[in-house]
Amino acid sequence: MRKKVIFKGTLLPYLLLAPQLVITAIFFFWPAGQAVYQSFLREDAFGNSVQFVGLENFLDVVNDQTWLDAAGRTLVFSGSVAALALGSALFLAVQADKHIRGADVYKTLLIWPYAVAPAIAAVLWLFMFHPNIGLFGRMLNGLGVPWDYRLNGSQAMLMVIMASAWKQVSYNFIFFLAGLQSIPRSVLEAAAIDGARPARRFWTIIFPLLSPTAFFLLVVNLVYAFFDTFGVIHSLTHGGPGKATETLIYRVYVDGVINVNFGSSSAQSVILMILVVALTVIQFRYVERKVHY
Amino acid sequence: MATLTLQDIKKSFGATAVLHGVDLDVQDGEMIVIVGASGCGKSTLLRIVAGLETETSGEVLIAGQSMKGLEPADRDVAMVFQNYALYPHMSVFQNMAYGLKIRRMPKDEIVRRVDQAAALLGIGHLLQRKPRELSGGQRQRVAMGRAIVREPKLFLFDEPLSNLDAKLRVELRAEIRRLQRRLGVTSLFVTHDQVEAMTLGDRLVVMNAGRAAQIATPMEIWERPADTYVAGFIGSPSMNLLHATLEAGGGAAILDAGGLRLPFADGPRAGAAGRKLTIGVRPEHLRLGEGGLGVMVELVEPLGGESVLHGKLADGTPLTARLPGARYGDGPMQLMLPPELLHVFDGETGKRIEAGG
Numbered sequence: 001m002r003k004k005v006i007f008k009g010t011l012l013p014y015l016l017l018a019p020q021l022v023i024t025a026i027f028f029f030w031p032a033g034q035a036v037y038q039s040f041l042r043e044d045a046f047g048n049s050v051q052f053v054g055l056e057n058f059l060d061v062v063n064d065q066t067w068l069d070a071a072g073r074t075l076v077f078s079g080s081v082a083a084l085a086l087g088s089a090l091f092l093a094v095q096a097d098k099h100i101r102g103a104d105v106y107k108t109l110l111i112w113p114y115a116v117a118p119a120i121a122a123v124l125w126l127f128m129f130h131p132n133i134g135l136f137g138r139m140l141n142g143l144g145v146p147w148d149y150r151l152n153g154s155q156a157m158l159m160v161i162m163a164s165a166w167k168q169v170s171y172n173f174i175f176f177l178a179g180l181q182s183i184p185r186s187v188l189e190a191a192a193i194d195g196a197r198p199a200r201r202f203w204t205i206i207f208p209l210l211s212p213t214a215f216f217l218l219v220v221n222l223v224y225a226f227f228d229t230f231g232v233i234h235s236l237t238h239g240g241p242g243k244a245t246e247t248l249i250y251r252v253y254v255d256g257v258i259n260v261n262f263g264s265s266s267a268q269s270v271i272l273m274i275l276v277v278a279l280t281v282i283q284f285r286y287v288e289r290k291v292h293y
Numbered sequence: 294m295a296t297l298t299l300q301d302i303k304k305s306f307g308a309t310a311v312l313h314g315v316d317l318d319v320q321d322g323e324m325i326v327i328v329g330a331s332g333c334g335k336s337t338l339l340r341i342v343a344g345l346e347t348e349t350s351g352e353v354l355i356a357g358q359s360m361k362g363l364e365p366a367d368r369d370v371a372m373v374f375q376n377y378a379l380y381p382h383m384s385v386f387q388n389m390a391y392g393l394k395i396r397r398m399p400k401d402e403i404v405r406r407v408d409q410a411a412a413l414l415g416i417g418h419l420l421q422r423k424p425r426e427l428s429g430g431q432r433q434r435v436a437m438g439r440a441i442v443r444e445p446k447l448f449l450f451d452e453p454l455s456n457l458d459a460k461l462r463v464e465l466r467a468e469i470r471r472l473q474r475r476l477g478v479t480s481l482f483v484t485h486d487q488v489e490a491m492t493l494g495d496r497l498v499v500m501n502a503g504r505a506a507q508i509a510t511p512m513e514i515w516e517r518p519a520d521t522y523v524a525g526f527i528g529s530p531s532m533n534l535l536h537a538t539l540e541a542g543g544g545a546a547i548l549d550a551g552g553l554r555l556p557f558a559d560g561p562r563a564g565a566a567g568r569k570l571t572i573g574v575r576p577e578h579l580r581l582g583e584g585g586l587g588v589m590v591e592l593v594e595p596l597g598g599e600s601v602l603h604g605k606l607a608d609g610t611p612l613t614a615r616l617p618g619a620r621y622g623d624g625p626m627q628l629m630l631p632p633e634l635l636h637v638f639d640g641e642t643g644k645r646i647e648a649g650g
């Protein structure tokens with residue numbers, strides 16, 4: 001039973017909410033509002049005049065082939081990050097759910113990457129895969145594989161995908177593990193007695209019961225790949241070589257901060273914002289309908 | 294349908310020994326009820342038979358075949374759990390069909406079997422529902438249906454009725470008995486409810502701290518409990534156990550409380566004078582009468598046609614009596630112990646002592 005506390009009047013509740021609301025307003029609504037506002041404006045090259053251009057910024061963005069290329073790249077990148085992060089987290093959670101010795105140590109270690117800042121995560125991967133100083137990078141080259149993510153676009157993409165996924169595995173792992181542990185043991189035992197071997201038990205019982213969790217995580221991971229991977233990309237590749245790892249979020253930065261094209265950059269962020277809102281709405285709709293218990 | 298044999302089953306979890314060697318022979322089609330206090334190892338024994346737990350030593354044989362190293366899937370047994378353990382994301386039909394699909398049974402045969410079992414259990418109209426849309430009793434029926442359709446060698450029930458209310462429990466109890474008879478499937482049924490045990494079992498296994506204290510038919514156990522634990526466990530209210538010593542010649546016991554002499558109707562017991570005994574007498578076998586055991590009655594529970602009296606002997610030993618009628622009051626009272634209905638146990642080991650033994 002949840003206990004409902006009822007406040008007299010309305011002042012106190014608002015007062016209690018105020019710090020959170022103020023923080024959200026200053027650090028989210030205000031900049032977001034600025035972005036929406038900016039996306040309808042266009043500035044001349046010297047910043048002398050500003051003019052209202054309606055949806056022109058948006059039309060320019062979606063008609064720009066390089067933006068469409070970045071969108072395609074983002075799709076590949078996000079899909080791969082989500083698939084890799086979800087797949088490995090599920091695998092690890094299934095292993096951790098078994099009764100093994102030292103399970104607690106194992107779980108703690110798995111949760112660590114989540115606490116690591118993107119830039120540090122990137123440096124870690126750099127130390128592993130840098131062609132000259134990285135352990136695996138040198139090993140690959142020693143084995144005759146021409147490994148240099150600074151020159152090879154696909155290799156660069158692979159690097160940022162792996163580093164980004166690695167950071168997200170912990171988060172997914174915690175959710176998957178909680179999901180696994182909420183499946184009653186007797187249900188799995190009943191399946192075993194019914195004749196199901198471990199693989200079949202996984203696909204016919206565990207996986208369907210985890211699917212609401214998996215879907216929730218899929219959305220979270222996609223949103224993460226769209227937005228939160230800027231730090232990793234920036235530290236590892238700067239979006240290069242060429243534009244090989246320039247995703248939509250990185251392009252917002254390039255156009256806004258480097259090319260100082262606020263109108264276009266804002267329009268791009270607004271498009272991304274709409275995308276996230278859409279994903280979140282789908283998620284809530286779906287999750288509400290698909291809970292088994 | 295098959296026989297089941299347990300040979301000296303022992304089980305320890307780490308350093309804690311839970312089962313200390315259980316032997317059991319179950320005939321084809323027999324219903325065995327395993328009964329005992331909480332924590333005595335009933336579920337563990339059942340789970341070892343199912344293959345969910347591995348015995349530390351000993352052997353399980355189903356239909357004469359050793360189950361050593363066999364997975365639950367390979368044992369051809371079905372189990373009904375206390376919490377039903379239905380697959381929450383599957384409909385009732387899918388729940389029941391799951392085990393058959395795994396065995397690659399043809400579709401029409403699956404449908405036929407599920408329909409038949411559902412009709413037998415009266416859940417035919419629920420086949421498209423999900424478990425969460427069912428009541429507790431309906432869920433338990435589905436769980437039973439899931440076991441029945443498999444037509445396994447063995448049914449295992451682990452307290453399947455204890456999550457249900459009293460009325461439903463009685464109803465389903467009778468239903469399980471009828472089904473088991475009709476299908477003739479060898480069954481193990483775990484419970485800690487002695488009424489369930491008495492009414493369901495062809496034979497009972499009364500377990501005490503990881504051992505089978507007695508294995509016999511319900512009536513045998515009631516009439517001749519093997520030791521004081523079984524004596525106290527089966528029967529409600531439970532049997533009175535009174536300290537006594539053997540008289541010289543072994544023909545009678547002298548109660549410690551009050552020194553009342555209780556002659557044995559069926560012959561003398563072996564042993565020297567002064568051998569420590571425990572005399573058992575069921576509350577319903579006590580009768581009012583002058584010159585009997587002096588009891589100070591402290592509480593009377595009228596049950597309509599009869600009353601349960603709780604009192605104390607002179608030395609403070611509690612005593613319970615079930616007497617016909619409802620007109621009793623607190624205070625002193627004399628109760629007769631009929632010699633032919635006394636149970637004699639060793640005062641130290643608690644084992645039953647037969648006449649001449």
Ligand SMILES: Nc1ncnc2c1ncn2[C@@H]1O[C@H](COP(=O)(O)OP(=O)(O)OP(=O)(O)O)[C@@H](O)[C@H]1O
Binds near residue numbers: 306309311334336338
């Ligand atoms: N996996 C386990 N690890 C350690 N100890 C266990 C385990 N399973 C059971 N036990 C212990 O074994 C003993 C017997 O347990 P079991 O579940 O067989 O009892 P039970 O007779 O079924 O009791 P109840 O009537 O309460 O269900 C208990 O003391 C329990 O604590």
Ligand SMILES: [Mg+2]
Binds near residue numbers: 336337
């Ligand atoms: Mg139990």
